[in-house]
Amino acid sequence: MPGPVQSIERAAAILRLLARGSGRLGVGEIAASLGLAKGTAHGILRTLQGVGFVEQDKASGKYQLGATLLHLGTSYLDVNELRSRAINWADALAARSGEAVWIGTPLDGKVLIVHHVFRPDDSLQSLDVGALLPLHATALGKVLLAYDAQAAAALPESGLEPLTRRTLVSAAALKRELAKVRELGFAADVEEATLGQASIAAPIRGYGGLVVGAISITGAVDRLCPASGRPDPVLAGSVQNAAQMISRDLGAGRW
Amino acid sequence: MPGPVQSIERAAAILRLLARGSGRLGVGEIAASLGLAKGTAHGILRTLQGVGFVEQDKASGKYQLGATLLHLGTSYLDVNELRSRAINWADALAARSGEAVWIGTPLDGKVLIVHHVFRPDDSLQSLDVGALLPLHATALGKVLLAYDAQAAAALPESGLEPLTRRTLVSAAALKRELAKVRELGFAADVEEATLGQASIAAPIRGYGGLVVGAISITGAVDRLCPASGRPDPVLAGSVQNAAQMISRDLGAGRW
DNA sequence: ACCAGAGTTCGACAATGTCGACCGGCATAC
DNA sequence: GTATGCCGGTCGACATTGTCGAACTCTGGT
Numbered sequence: 001m002p003g004p005v006q007s008i009e010r011a012a013a014i015l016r017l018l019a020r021g022s023g024r025l026g027v028g029e030i031a032a033s034l035g036l037a038k039g040t041a042h043g044i045l046r047t048l049q050g051v052g053f054v055e056q057d058k059a060s061g062k063y064q065l066g067a068t069l070l071h072l073g074t075s076y077l078d079v080n081e082l083r084s085r086a087i088n089w090a091d092a093l094a095a096r097s098g099e100a101v102w103i104g105t106p107l108d109g110k111v112l113i114v115h116h117v118f119r120p121d122d123s124l125q126s127l128d129v130g131a132l133l134p135l136h137a138t139a140l141g142k143v144l145l146a147y148d149a150q151a152a153a154a155l156p157e158s159g160l161e162p163l164t165r166r167t168l169v170s171a172a173a174l175k176r177e178l179a180k181v182r183e184l185g186f187a188a189d190v191e192e193a194t195l196g197q198a199s200i201a202a203p204i205r206g207y208g209g210l211v212v213g214a215i216s217i218t219g220a221v222d223r224l225c226p227a228s229g230r231p232d233p234v235l236a237g238s239v240q241n242a243a244q245m246i247s248r249d250l251g252a253g254r255w
Numbered sequence: 256m257p258g259p260v261q262s263i264e265r266a267a268a269i270l271r272l273l274a275r276g277s278g279r280l281g282v283g284e285i286a287a288s289l290g291l292a293k294g295t296a297h298g299i300l301r302t303l304q305g306v307g308f309v310e311q312d313k314a315s316g317k318y319q320l321g322a323t324l325l326h327l328g329t330s331y332l333d334v335n336e337l338r339s340r341a342i343n344w345a346d347a348l349a350a351r352s353g354e355a356v357w358i359g360t361p362l363d364g365k366v367l368i369v370h371h372v373f374r375p376d377d378s379l380q381s382l383d384v385g386a387l388l389p390l391h392a393t394a395l396g397k398v399l400l401a402y403d404a405q406a407a408a409a410l411p412e413s414g415l416e417p418l419t420r421r422t423l424v425s426a427a428a429l430k431r432e433l434a435k436v437r438e439l440g441f442a443a444d445v446e447e448a449t450l451g452q453a454s455i456a457a458p459i460r461g462y463g464g465l466v467v468g469a470i471s472i473t474g475a476v477d478r479l480c481p482a483s484g485r486p487d488p489v490l491a492g493s494v495q496n497a498a499q500m501i502s503r504d505l506g507a508g509r510w
Numbered sequence: 511a512c513c514a515g516a517g518t519t520c521g522a523c524a525a526t527g528t529c530g531a532c533c534g535g536c537a538t539a540c
Numbered sequence: 541g542t543a544t545g546c547c548g549g550t551c552g553a554c555a556t557t558g559t560c561g562a563a564c565t566c567t568g569g570t
Contacts, residue, residue: 073328
């Protein structure tokens with residue numbers, strides 16, 4: 001196949017760098033990180049600035065992400081079929097379970113949150129749409145791993161980052177967990193991402209039965225796992241049911 | 256100055272086209288819209304696909320925005336200084352006024368919503384962060400216009416799009432309105448964007464006193480304009496006060 | 511006042527992306 | 541069932557285009 005356009009790849013690399021670096025970066029730092037000449041990096045940055053993808057802090061001369069990206073990002077939400085089909089079911093699930101609902105899709109070895117319904121009762125919660133969560137420490141991620149052999153194979157054998165003292169960090173333990181997920185049809189995490197919080201997730205299938213995302217509820221451990229430290233089967237059933245309804249809307253056939 | 260990088264500009268144009276087009280587009284349509292050869296458009300699209308900025312629908316072969324953009328967009332929120340300084344004050348304003356709060360910044364002849372606090376009482380509201388609102392029909396936009404001569408000059412003399420039957424569509428009427436905004440120090444719109452809804456907005460100033468954004472409350476007309484169809488001065492004062500606090504945090508000097 | 515480091519500019523080279531014609535499917539029309 | 545258009549994808553030659561690296565300027569610190 002004919003070559004991809006290098007300058008665009010480089011521009012994308014710069015944007016990702018700025019997103020990861022969580023702050024402003026200078027031309028020199030960017031050029032060094034990507035192995036480019038300073039002048040080259042500058043030219044790309046100036047172009048990105050012209051289209052509004054990056055902004056320059058006039059005081060320090062450093063660069064950061066630009067406002068246009070926010071608009072493009074939310075425009076993505078409008079065309080995302082998974083999200084638009086799932087919204088109604090997510091609201092219903094939140095109402096029935098009384099917990100916050102997330103919908104996630106795999107992105108580059110992480111889980112991207114594409115929808116978030118606040119827990120019905122109190123409304124002082126931060127919005128997590130657009131956030132990237134690790135695959136191995138969240139119920140959403142475990143579901144995606146369990147039904148995507150490719151993603152599972154790409155996981156490192158060790159060195160999984162522990163978010164809490166309960167995070168699974170060994171590949172063997174995770175593998176057992178994934179087998180259990182496939183057997184039960186849903187995944188759970190109990191204080192593996194955040195202390196005091198648990199989640200239950202189920203797979204969403206698209207056309208052809210392929211798993212394209214997952215839906216989960218998240219809340220306090222004692223509500224999701226009443227006694228015994230195992231997820232409440234009624235709640236798990238609700239999540240699975242919501243996932244099935246969404247899958248049906250997506251044309252997933254008889255799954 | 257040395258030329259900007261064309262391929263990046265073209266890639267950005269494609270992304271904007273996809274964001275505007277609100278749906279999937281084919282290679283041919285994109286190439287025609289931008290005056291490019293089909294092969295060229297294809298190469299750029301394939302590169303954008305490689306970096307996750309666009310996705311291809313396998314069934315139809317058409318392209319749409321990609322998930323990576325969502326993550327980049329929300330990463331922008333993390334580094335946006337206006338938003339991060341304003342969040343606490345926005346929460347306080349929402350609590351005191353009992354209304355939904357927006358924070359907006361100018362972007363390319365529109366208002367970009369960078370923060371949104373739900374109305375405290377009921378929580379069944381859609382999230383508008385990332386949305387682009389017109390300048391002439393919203394309180395946020397009027398504030399930005401009133402204090403940015405350049406943006407005001409760029410407005411068309413006529414042909415302002417009417418969103419409701421109360422939207423100001425003549426340049427003269429808008430001009431008078433902006434003069435009033437400058438005099439009072441805040442802007443209002445009463446059913447000019449959505450029937451039954453009103454807003455009150457005040458300018459946020461950054462370093463040097465420059466207006467960098469605006470904050471507003473939005474709610475039912477009878478709550479914001481109790482009798483007489485004019486905005487409640489107490490609520491307007493609250494909005495102005497929040498704007499001043501944020502401006503101070505941004506280092507706006509004595510404004 | 512000097513120096514160090516930042517972002518920015520400049521010009522030449524050739525690597526790079528662009529163009530336009532060509533292929534292969536799929537769907538529709540006849 | 542065949543023909544036909546449409547659409548996405550491919551390929552190779554040309555020259556436009558982006559890249560490099562050195563030189564410039566300005567700010568801030570010493």
